[in-house]
Amino acid sequence: MEPTSAFQDPGGNAGALIPHLFRREFSKIVAVLCSLFGLEHIETAEDIAGETFLAALEIWPYKGVPPNPTAWLYAIAKNKARNHLRRDKLFLAKIVPALKQGVAGSGEMEIDLSEKNISDSQLQMLFAVCHPSLPAEGQICLALRTLCGFGIDEIATAFLTNKETINKRLFRAREKLRAERAAIEFPPEAELPKRLDTVLLTLYLLYNEGYYSESQDAVLREDLCAEAMRLTHQLTGNPSTDLPIVHALFALMCFHASRFPARKDRNGEIILYADQDEGLWDQGLIGRGAWHLHRASQGDTLSKYHLEAGIAYWHTIKTDSPEKWENILQLYNRLLTIAYSPIAALNRTFALSRARGKEEAIAAAEKLPLTDNPYYYTLLGELYRELDKDKALGHLQRAYALARTRSDKGVIEKAMQKMGK
Amino acid sequence: MDEYILIFRHEDGNKVASPEQIQVWMKQTMDWIGGIAAQNKFSSGTGLPFDGARVVHHKGVVTNGPFGEIKETIGGFIIVKADTVEEAVEFARGCPVLQGDGNTVEVRKIARGDGTH
Helix, strand or coil: CCHHHHCCCCCCCHHHHHHHHHHHHHHHHHHHHHHHHCHHHHHHHHHHHHHHHHHHHHHHHHHCCCCCHHHHHHHHHHHHHHHHHHHCHHHHHHHHHHCCCCCHHHCCCCCCCCHHHHHHHHHHHHHHHCCCCCCHHHHHHHHHHHHCCCCHHHHHHHCCCCHHHHHHHHHHHHHHHHHCCCCCCCCCCCCHHHHHHHHHHHHHHHHHHHHHCCCCCHHHHHHHHHHHHHHHHHHHCCHHHCCHHHHHHHHHHHHHHCCHHHCECCCCCECCHHHCCHHHCCHHHHHHHHHHHHHHCCCCCCCHHHHHHHHHHHHCCCCCCHHHHHHHHHHHHHHHHHCCCHHHHHHHHHHHHHHHCHHHHHHHHCCCCCCCCHHHHHHHHHHHCCCCHHHHHHHHHHHHHHCCCHHHHHHHHHHHHHHHC | CEEEEEEEEECCCCCCCCHHHHHHHHHHHHHHHHHHHHCCCEEEEEECCCCCCEEECHHHCEEECCCCCCCCEEEEEEEEEECCHHHHHHHHHCCHHHHCCCCEEEEEECCCCCCCC
16 A cells, blocks of 8 residues: 555645655554564555554545554454454464464454553564564565565665565565564574674665665655664664664764765756865764764674774864874775675775875776776775876766766766866 | 785884884874785785794793894784786785885795695
């Protein structure tokens, strides 16, 4: 169901309220029902949550939004779950004997929608969804659908693909979880670090999906980031996952998110870091990030999230200084030794130019095996900008030819125009 | 692609450097390693602090540190990925340890453990 498009608000404010309520409460209801029924019945749980919102859409526009919408939704969800159990003989036969609690057959099943149980169920769902047997894209889709309550349409928009593809991914992911008999439970302590790695990577990718998405829907992009942050923050609230590495990831997200208001112009075009109005950076988020980075530094783990958070921290200081670029360079040096990526290699070379000069950076850039990467040529274009205009333009033209996205081409075009002047 | 170990040999491990000098070396070393890692050719590596070093001799005699009668010491190593020994040698040429007169970097291929070595 798609409440955002189907709902016609005759005059009240229910229209504005429901999409947000839907996302937030959908995932809570699904998590609680799933932990009750078992993960193999995830679709049933989603259907019940969906029907609950359909009821709200049918009733609220005429009778008005109830004073406590959440309590209203939970009451409906409980009723629908009980009715479903009574109605569906097959479900009854298969599930009821296995129910973890309550006497479902009598209709007196206990559905615990307390804050604590919701939070526990959601964290267990997070670990189930981030199952090592699933490909990353499957984990992210499932997380968006089940944990963040995104509609199929929205997920398709975020990934720049169609509903069928997303439905297929979700179907395959759920089948796989069934085949693996994945349980909704907190992983045993011995497995926790490894399982947590997968969870953190999925949250990191989910965040990046929002941050770097090519989707034109700015609200949706920020929502993806906000959801990744909400789930990561939730991990810091549980004693077993309140760990430095989790704080490091959260700090990284805070620092990046602080630039949201400044990184796109009115037409949705990317504003490069150097051209951003730092007055628009969210100082509250920067402060939160700093606090979590401090928490991250307790203990002796040094993850890629720590190093990326450190780099992001230095970027929250707009003023250039030798200290800033020296620190960024050293953080990239270390990051590359534990987690190589082409973009980190290119950013390291840019930091090198700031800390050690353009000549040294050009020499280092020429050794990078990234000659099919458009950003490699935008970097060379930047490094040659003041030294050799023709060379710089040549590199930018090469970058333009290799660029795959509209916004990348736009940025390169601007750089070429600037040089032409 | 093969792996090569680059072993830093210091001619005289007894030399004492100032904290400032050590910091400069650290930066140079990290820049050097970062440059290799940026090419996706870095595997692993570590420094080997002289503090707490012991040498176990024939018949179980243990002495403090690698110093004394043995002048040359190993200060650390890194393992790099390279197609040829020449490529590994190119990486070694940039090692800041070589700024010290008499210091050397030994380049050795890592046995693959596939039965061919």
